[in-house]
Amino acid sequence: MSQLSFISKIPINKGWSCDKKYCVTADDGVKYLLRVTPEEKSANRADMFRMQRQVADLGVSMCKPVEFGKCDKGVYTVQTWVDGKDAEEIIPHLNDFEQYSYGLEAGRILKVIHSIPAPENQPDWEQRFNAKIDRNIKMYNDCLVKFDGAEDIMAYIESNRFLLSNRPQSYQHGDYHIGNMMIEKNKIVIIDFDRYDFGDPWEEFNRIVWCAQASPMFASGIINGYFDNEVPLEFWKLLALYISSNMLSSIPWAIPFGESEVNTMINQAKDVLSWYNNMQNPIPTWYIK
Template sequence: MIGLKRGTVKLLNHEKEWELEAQRTIFRLHKILEAVARDIQHVGSTSILTIKAKPIIDIAVAVDDFKDVLALEAELNHDGFYYQPNANSEDQLLFASGSYYDGTGDLQTHFIHVVLADSMEWINYINFRNYLNKMPTVAKAYEDLKISLASEAPVDKGREQYLKGKNDFIVYTLRKALINYYLGKTVKVKIDRPIGSTHPNHADLIYPVNYGYIPDVLGGDGEELDVYLLGVDNPVKEYTARVIGIAHRHNDVEDKLVAAPEGIRFTQTEIVEAIHFQEQYYESEIETMPQLNFISKEPINKGWSCDKKYCVTADDGVKYLLRVTPEEKSANRADMFRMQQQVAALGVSMCKPVEFGKCDEGVYNVQTWVDGEDAEEIIPHLKNTEQYSYGLEAGRILKVIHSIPAPENQLDWEQRFNEKIDRKVKMYNESPVKFDGAEDIMGYIKSNRHLLANRPQSYQHGDYHIGNMMIEDNKIVIIDFDRYDFGDPWEEFNRIVWCAQVSPIFASGIIDGYFDNQVPLEFWKLLALYISSDMLSSIPWAIPFGESEVNTMLNQAKDVLSWYNNMQNPIPTWYTK
């Protein structure tokens, strides 16, 4: 049944026909309004699947300008949608359908609410429907209220008593629906009370976190919706963040959102502590985002990192990489996660960051799972053209990674790296293990330190070589960003020795891909300097890991000296154009 006599209140069980009629009506409206309508949706009680409702279909139409709709009034009227100017407000237009409006009877069947796109009216229509469909207990409370009001006034001119009786419930539910809608969403927060500022009415209240609002979105107090911004330790004016929690205030007319940089997690206890400075004056309850629930967890015993690594499977069957870092090693892990987000945003093929937070063992980092094979196991067995092609791809990826600039306060590169060289020379001189040709490497370093002057700096992966690459769907995927740094982008090539030992053709491709086949001589000279520096420290580094690792590094030093003709030629012999 669709339609109700004007002035009566009657509730029916939900019918499938209401949904079908709503879709037919939306189709008719789209044909008339075309591009004028940004969106058209079924709203109101007939769109809530579990409750009784008046059999009148409510449709919300989002538009950019009311004038565009009024220009089509004749077409709408012709199709049975009658303009009701007396029922308008400055925020919406109303059209209605039914025999009451065409003069043939007394039934009201449809109400068409035309509102501005992205307005609070549009947001409220959609949020109210979605919230009650998501929260069956709230929907049942709404149904009980409607049944009570309908029984008290079955005949109600204009349904004024019925609508007035629902008002308080709707206002409160819209407040909860609004904040619930934003949980998990990415929002742009305008900060009007940054870290260190004082409350405008209470000089003794100093903000320990950034605090602001979502522009043009009104909260329960009629003002813009407030947001606590966690995880950003310096004052900011504006920040794009993800809503990770809600502070439900039981003794106030508004609630607050809690946001953090994308992927950064805070526990409920951490949120409570962070916002206690202000929420202590209210009866607040903190709701947080549901976390990933893993149904299986298999350890991964590979790599040199201090992290514990696991292949985990969530309850939806999706696999992830879970890395757990001990507390004493976790100082830079949040920054590492943020930098990975920046790299992923550039479209780099990589193990993408998903979630970061604290745990009992320290901190955890969830990343997308790469369902591929180790590049160093696959590439050497491919045709030369395929090896080179993968190298080109890896070089181009590295070029993109290096497009992220270093912080402005980064120390001068020449000073930084000269100090690093001095440390490595000292390490080698004090090492009990030496290698033939070290004096040639020492000589090259001494003669070429001047090349470090005026070098630019950028973000670095920190360990970019074939051992940190995988092949998935015939594409290179970059993994293990935990040694990231900022420095001369050309220094990143110091790990190319690992690639050259596995596949000289692949290593050549990396360099050609990075430089688009125009490799400057200055690069080769600097690369030889960076590799020479690494050779000096590699031996003392290997000693704690045993004889096998020491022999690996001694053989690598032998290869390097051979490639560079005892450091007489800056272009290594493995490089092929």
């Protein structure tokens, strides 16, 4: 399997990925993260590894790709081990200044990630995202669980679809939020690049909801760090559109995972509607300039 030989292998049972994950120790005592992807899910893993290399070459603080190959269970990737703690366990307990500083750092890192352009042949963003919105609306309409205020979200979507035209596209981490960050030696380290995509860089902020629920200071820092404190109004309007689209699909997505996940998403919808004053104000109430 790997060029490295491992003397120990401890399974990690965390996250939503289909990968089997292990903390492995090589014979020189160095720890790594080993991810094994089953054959049927492995199609994009070589591309994922290649893109992670590109990100790492930009000096981003992240779990760095070390090795990729085939094995009898599918494909495997070896990445550097992050010897830190989960950001979502640490950041909410820090003082405001520290929460905000980590946010600034995460925002600046995201800006660097987005400096990688999308491939030339990338399909048009407006068409692609409108199709996604249509799917999300249908999923919500077909789903038995409803939440109060969904009609306000749908009305906001319909009157703001025009914002999707002529948006640039770049590489996206695909799941950029506090749950995919760790703190190691007082630095933010980004993990879990397995949902990477190419699209409007501003769409990447749709997961900021999780950051804002954990720490409004941290979430504000991400946005201010990314925009160097000059946040355009058009960004807020588009972000509200992206979050709205996500909210509609989040309930049907949660149903197979059981009642507690559904409740998490219904509570999140409540939070979103209160932050945006039922979609009347594109700048959320948690944002601190």
